[in-house]
Amino acid sequence: MKFIKITILFFLLSQSVFSQLDYKKFLGEKGKLTFNKKYLYSNAYSYKLNSSKEDSIITRNLSSSIPEGLLTSQYEEKLSKNKKDSITFEIIMNSRLVVAINTKQIYLIKYRTRSKESISENLIFKTVKTSTNWEELSISNEEIKILEQILLNSNLDILFQFYNANNDPKYTDINRLKSLVKDNGVINTKKLAEVLKQNKTELSKYLE
Numbered sequence: 001m002k003f004i005k006i007t008i009l010f011f012l013l014s015q016s017v018f019s020q021l022d023y024k025k026f027l028g029e030k031g032k033l034t035f036n037k038k039y040l041y042s043n044a045y046s047y048k049l050n051s052s053k054e055d056s057i058i059t060r061n062l063s064s065s066i067p068e069g070l071l072t073s074q075y076e077e078k079l080s081k082n083k084k085d086s087i088t089f090e091i092i093m094n095s096r097l098v099v100a101i102n103t104k105q106i107y108l109i110k111y112r113t114r115s116k117e118s119i120s121e122n123l124i125f126k127t128v129k130t131s132t133n134w135e136e137l138s139i140s141n142e143e144i145k146i147l148e149q150i151l152l153n154s155n156l157d158i159l160f161q162f163y164n165a166n167n168d169p170k171y172t173d174i175n176r177l178k179s180l181v182k183d184n185g186v187i188n189t190k191k192l193a194e195v196l197k198q199n200k201t202e203l204s205k206y207l208e
Contacts, residue, residue: 041098041105047093057093059079060082061076064134065134070125078115088116090115091111091112094110094155095109095151095156096108096109106144106147107127107134108125108151110152111125126140126144149196154196154203155207161206162181162187163187173206
């Protein structure tokens, strides 16, 4: 009887990993932020906060019609080897930063990969929406590189605290630095990237 219970539990856990949510629903409305006024739209989204534990971990290939699906295309061969009772490779989703620049929508996805042998450092995958299609963004200009650095050196909580006009006593270091990253109350991405870089050690305690 004990063996049967363990087998059933393992099966349910395996099923939960494979029954992931539809990533098209991950709009991240609750994470909306305002950066430089030149952006028509900006948004920060945490996969961990807005989805279940299993759904922030990708174990199968997704449709290439969405940014997350284009990311899985980079690891198609490794993901295809996963079985319901044997997961050998995972993509651990962390957060997403979205900005609208001119007529293009840019997605930056922060993630790590994990196999039985190792786990990677944080990585950034970039996509751009032109007309109705998503494409991988392989070339980064200076502006995109700044956004990459912001995402790598922060998380949604840190970004919100810099954005928030009110000071939270639990984030004394961020409260001290807020005035250095804003122009007339709006976050300047170049200043934010520099402050995050220069104060990486002090702010590391706020990272997950």
